[in-house]
Amino acid sequence: MSSSPSRPGDGPYTARTPRVVAARKLQRRAERxxxxxxxxxxxxxVREALRARAVRELFATVEALSRYEDLATAAGDRVSVVTEEGLAALAETVRPQGLIAVCDHVDVPVPDALARTPRLVAVLAEIRDPGNAGTVLRTADAAGAGAVVFAGDAVDPYNGKCVRASAGSLFHVDVVRSPDAAIPALRASGLRILAATGYGDIDLDDLADEGGLAAPTAWLFGSEAHGLPDELIEAADARVRVPLHGRAESLNLAAAAAVCLYASARAHRKTRAH
Known part of the structure; x- marks a missing residue:
């Protein structure tokens, strides 16, 4: 990709330039x-996408190229300069920051993710809210998870809101898209399957105190509106509820996932220390 328009003197790309028009179509899942x-x-x-070598083309305004010289340098001849109007046509935020990259999908098949023997995996079962899904992906990365599985009729991990909510973590962990929750494969890889549900028969704190989080673990999380499907709850090795010490009725999905994933991360850290 060129850092200047295709013909000398053309000026930066606009919203009507064919390459911008083509990139804008990626806002639709079918096109992605x-x-x-x-x-x-x-x-x-963009920074994390460049580090992951996933960037095909970087659209940037002149001001953004000046502000983020390191990213412009890293992108090299993949930079395409656009007008503010052209950038706005590609952006999905109210105040875009001048940089939008066209990236290759980064998801991997289940066997490839499990071949790296992750000790912690998050399974997003039919979670359809992109903000929640991206936040859980970011949290899983922060907690040290090796893979995040988008299972069943889950949101597209490449949805713009999901990508933004992940804050770059999409490029740090193995992202898997699977028609099911891949429980047999996860279990065959030595992972214990835990279903996070408000109706669980064991308290997370009790499970941690009993050493039940020390083993490699795959956490199953369901949608905020409907929870986990019954078949996944039944297939899990344990059904775990997050304790509520105050008067709140429940935690939202992202908060509950953070509590569960960090409880596992802490248990794994203690195991390594010994």
Whole structure:
């Protein structure tokens, strides 16, 4: 990709330039699925996409190229300069930061993710809210998870809101898209399957005190509106509830996932220390 328009003197690309028009189509899932590409917006996402070698083209305004010289240098001849109007056509935020990358999909098959023997995996079962899904992905990365599985009728991990909510973590962990929760494969890899549910028969604190989080673990999380499907709850090795010490009725999905994943991370840290 060129850092200047295709013909000398053309000036920066606009919203009507064919390459911008083509990239804008990636805001639609059907186009993302067909091309195997997606948009990553903002300096943090672009930086991590460049590190992951996933960037095909970087659209940037003149001001952004000056502000983020390191990213412009890293992108090299993949930079395409756009007008503010052209950038706005690609952006999905109210105040875009001048950088939007066209990236290749980064998801991997289940066997490839499990071949790296992760000690912690998050399974997002039919979670359809992209903000929640991206936040759980970011939390899983922070807690040291090796893979995040988008299972069943889950949101597209390359949805713009999901990508932004992940804050670059999409490029740090193995992202898996699976028609099911892949429980047999997870269990065969030595992972204990824990279902996070408000109706669980064991308290998370009790499970941690009993040493039940020390083993490699795959956590199953369901949608905030409907929870986990019954078949996944039944297939789990244990059904775990997050304790509520105050008067709140429940935690939202992202908060509950953070509590569970960090409880596992702490248990794994103690295991390594011994």
């Amino acid at each position: 699925d067909e091309t195997g590409r997606f948009l990553a917006e903002g300096p943090q996402a």
